[in-house]
Amino acid sequence: MKITKIETIVVKMPMLIEGNAVPHPGGRPMTAVEVLMLRVDTDEGVSGWGEASANRLLPATKTAIDTLIAPMCIGRDPTAITDIAHHIERTLGGSGRSSVSRYAMSAIDIALWDIAGKIAGLPLYRLLGGSLRRDLPGYASLLRYSDPATVARYTERGLKRGYRHVKLHEITYPAIKAGRDAAGAEIPLMVDVNCAWNVDDAIKMARKLEPLDLKWIEEPVWPPENFAGIARARHEGGVATAAGENATFSDFYGMFQAGSLSYAQPSVARVGGITQFRKVLALAEAFGVEVVPHSAYFGPGLIATLHCAAAMQTETIVERYDIDFAVNPMHEAINPVNGRFSVPQAPGLGVEPDMAVIEKLRIA
Numbered sequence: 001m002k003i004t005k006i007e008t009i010v011v012k013m014p015m016l017i018e019g020n021a022v023p024h025p026g027g028r029p030m031t032a033v034e035v036l037m038l039r040v041d042t043d044e045g046v047s048g049w050g051e052a053s054a055n056r057l058l059p060a061t062k063t064a065i066d067t068l069i070a071p072m073c074i075g076r077d078p079t080a081i082t083d084i085a086h087h088i089e090r091t092l093g094g095s096g097r098s099s100v101s102r103y104a105m106s107a108i109d110i111a112l113w114d115i116a117g118k119i120a121g122l123p124l125y126r127l128l129g130g131s132l133r134r135d136l137p138g139y140a141s142l143l144r145y146s147d148p149a150t151v152a153r154y155t156e157r158g159l160k161r162g163y164r165h166v167k168l169h170e171i172t173y174p175a176i177k178a179g180r181d182a183a184g185a186e187i188p189l190m191v192d193v194n195c196a197w198n199v200d201d202a203i204k205m206a207r208k209l210e211p212l213d214l215k216w217i218e219e220p221v222w223p224p225e226n227f228a229g230i231a232r233a234r235h236e237g238g239v240a241t242a243a244g245e246n247a248t249f250s251d252f253y254g255m256f257q258a259g260s261l262s263y264a265q266p267s268v269a270r271v272g273g274i275t276q277f278r279k280v281l282a283l284a285e286a287f288g289v290e291v292v293p294h295s296a297y298f299g300p301g302l303i304a305t306l307h308c309a310a311a312m313q314t315e316t317i318v319e320r321y322d323i324d325f326a327v328n329p330m331h332e333a334i335n336p337v338n339g340r341f342s343v344p345q346a347p348g349l350g351v352e353p354d355m356a357v358i359e360k361l362r363i364a
């Protein structure tokens with residue numbers, strides 16, 4: 001079997017927004033989500049789907065795949081997943097193996113695992129060790145609204161939808177307090193500040209937030225590579241910490257050695273796909289750190305996360321960014337019911353993107 005074609009696809013999915021509550025992640029208004037997907041075709045008619053993290057580097061990532069990384073894969077055996085990953089890494093060794101190149105590798109790796117599952121006739125999670133779980137708890141990962149009343153409203157909406165865990169992306173005490181008040185004392189509440197603070201402020205804020213009983217504070221410190229700083233926030237702030245959505249396997253090793261993390265958050269569409277995700281799982285186990293995947297995705301990346309999470313030793317919660325779409329190519333597979341995701345049971349990822357929807361939403 002040989003890879004014959006790799007096609008990147010960008011879809012733009014308009015968000016359904018209630019009233020005027022436009023979220024401002026990173027301080028900018030957000031009204032649509034762009035997803036960078038790819039399809040790997042083979043000479044035997046089996047195709048696989050992947051997704052790369054689609055942040056502000058989406059155009060660069062697409063170009064890297066189209067012009068450099070996809071051509072390196074054409075003609076290769078898609079079932080030699082480790083070999084392909086190693087070849088890409090060695091070739092890009094002098095150009096940087098993180099960020100754009102790693103997002104690109106992630107998408108290809110996920111697609112190759114999809115193909116492997118389809119060839120085996122098994123859902124991916126069964127190739128990854130199997131599971132008795134047929135569904136997984138999602139958690140509502142709210143966008144940043146800043147306004148306490150809006151935070152409260154969306155927290156309540158998350159609970160009404162059946163989520164039993166809620167994560168805020170707020171960075172001020174009043175907004176976080178509003179989330180806790182709306183959730184009540186029994187609901188585990190997490191706060192993701194996306195590296196908003198320096199180490200001293202992170203320690204101060206962690207202490208101030210202590211009465212709100214947060215399950216974790218995520219990415220408390222800028223810069224994210226300050227592993228010792230995250231460890232200080234954890235130990236001196238007296239709070240559980242989570243991080244890793246931007247980390248490579250080697251970064252996780254550094255964070256575990258520094259004692260930075262209570263929870264590790266490998267991200268399947270950034271870390272290098274399912275292959276690297278599983279390496280981080282093993283490493284985390286050796287260091288005794290719990291893994292809770294980052295999955296701010298709405299395409300094959302989210303579906304791949306479900307398979308990886310299902311095959312984990314212990315049950316984990318799966319991040320679902322709290323955004324509604326009128327239409328999306330994965331249909332209901334990305335939408336939890338009563339706060340729980342179904343684990344797909346068809347071969348491979350078990351969910352084929354709807355080409356009719358893709359053609360409607362496609363922008364590149």
Ligand SMILES: [Mg+2]
Pocket residue numbers: 192218219245294
């Ligand atoms: Mg995060």
